[in-house]
Amino acid sequence: MNQFTFYNPVKLVFGKESLEQLNDMVKAYSNGNKVLLTYGGGSIKKTGLYDKVMEKLSDFEVFELAGIEPNPRVETVRKGVEIVKENAIDFIVAVGGGSVIDGTKLIAAASKYDGDAWDIVTRKAEVKDAVPFGTVLTLSATGSEMNSGSVITNWETNEKLGWGSPLVFPKFSLLNPEVLYTLPEHQTVNGIIDSMSHLLEQYFNEADNTEVQDQMISGVMKTVMKTGPVAVKEPENYEARETLMLSSTVALNGFLRLGYVGDWATHNLEHAVSAVYDIAHGAGLAILFPEWMRYVSKQSPARFVKFAEDVFNVEAALSDEEKINYAIDELQNFWTSLGAKQKLSDYGVKEEDLEVFADKTLIYGPFGNFYKLQREDILAIYKAAL
């Protein structure tokens, strides 16, 4: 593995009663009594979570920013920054999934910066301070609740960019698997695909000698594959929700990514598609990851053979090619069995879109840390996925 520094100071509180700790946690990390509550489209009002959170925050003066979008927009972040600055807010509580938390991370950092929030995303400005914040997770997928990364969309510049800073780790995250009971099925499925994709992006990495990490990643992946269908079939199965919720946090809290970055090309391929078409991130990944694997395994097969052995226990008697094909097919079939589609054309994508997508992915040049994709590679993968 490469030299690395691992640091993750998030206090993770996990279990049915985790929300009970909200008041104490905010008090422990806040220097005052003004709190900004951030959330999304308002489903937390329907489920009753909003009322419970407000009750726990009754010792505080609570300001609100509702409407953080599924792909959080910088305009919405700017509104949050304004509220924080105008009211000298001391702490932020994000109640939502990855988008609400990602947006809140930028509010936290930009509220301590004099210029525009977008400067932080584009790295024009360095994060030097941030308003402390904590999260109450309502959707399990991105891992944002226990990492310091964030993805923000800017419709003025037509960009969707990731950024991060050790100053935007949540102080705490409260995870209660029961809040997932009411998720629509497709969100459960996309969450499963999203967290599996995070595991895949890390498994296919640029380092050598990562057996400890490989085995932990494979272990979590096998667990998600075993448990995912249970949660889809029985949305109120606590044990299944618990397992998946923990898995998706673990899948991207940095602990499985010791000594490498991971590939992340497929995420880039997907972002370009969902920037144009209304495809959920998980749904896009389910289509693109198998094609990325089919393409790249032809160029660099050894790691894919190991993947087949680690995750799918393939028969030793098979040839390398057979092992690889078996594993990729099994993975794709698994996602299909949950309801994922296999082709971009199922969402109306046309052949002439592919060049547009490729342009978008290449803004910063060829990408992928396990295997660097050039324009011809990108187009070949999109074509196979069409």
Add this chain to the structure above:
Amino acid sequence: MNQFTFYNPVKLVFGKESLEQLNDMVKAYSNGNKVLLTYGGGSIKKTGLYDKVMEKLSDFEVFELAGIEPNPRVETVRKGVEIVKENAIDFIVAVGGGSVIDGTKLIAAASKYDGDAWDIVTRKAEVKDAVPFGTVLTLSATGSEMNSGSVITNWETNEKLGWGSPLVFPKFSLLNPEVLYTLPEHQTVNGIIDSMSHLLEQYFNEADNTEVQDQMISGVMKTVMKTGPVAVKEPENYEARETLMLSSTVALNGFLRLGYVGDWATHNLEHAVSAVYDIAHGAGLAILFPEWMRYVSKQSPARFVKFAEDVFNVEAALSDEEKINYAIDELQNFWTSLGAKQKLSDYGVKEEDLEVFADKTLIYGPFGNFYKLQREDILAIYKAAL
């Protein structure tokens, strides 16, 4: 799993060049320029590490506490506390293995307490503050470099007790696998056994529905079993040392123990033996763990069947009893193949000692979180191990 809070703010710096960061790290976390350097029997002077550390600390006024014992003693800790208090020391750097780090944790906490250090170990005094400290790891086994626990021996009261506090997480730990090249073979072997035992203590836990954790633990355990023999045979194999060093940190930094404590009875059984006989902790565990497993698997077999499947890929056609026996035998044979002995009598333990050991283990009553051992259970296990 049970409700849990996970929190681990240690900055882990891992790789060949990790020591290069010592100066910066101490500066980042210290409020002044006085440093106490703690270490053990002086092997760091022979290997040249002492000189390298002193060079990195040349911006600081360095005080020293040498001679922290393999089982760190409270008397030695008291000496350290005196140096810290007399000289108003701002930061401690521990250079050593688990014992040096464990001793340093108590120095850190007791230096901010008016009474005697032993009060903290016996929980007479609560830890309310601690001098910040960092570590440079020289022996990979206990995981102390990335957790907040410590075991201290008091020869006046004839006790060896564990204690811990979130205030004694190291601020940073610098891990360079190359420092392990010069370890005597038996220390490499005992380190392997020790970290595998930590994994076992956690695998056999008191919670339900721990599939994520089970799979991560199994993955690390399989990796250690694959890599351990390589490091024993080729002490300067960097990749093997790297894998084992990371595994032993991961094995006890709390990340695999989400939602439970683990059993820990075998550790108690072993401490009683090594309090009387000069047996290394790992060597004692290698004898006692298989016998604990043989005994407890008869009372509570299901978890042992799962263990056999998760870690040893046992054939599905075998009976439960055959699976269990196969796994335990494989585990013991693995340790024996590395040079571990199988019987307490190999170290001169006699039958009449067993009651004495049992008395020691039972100071706080029956123990074990997966399976609670009563006196008759304890004696049966010791007898089988004799």
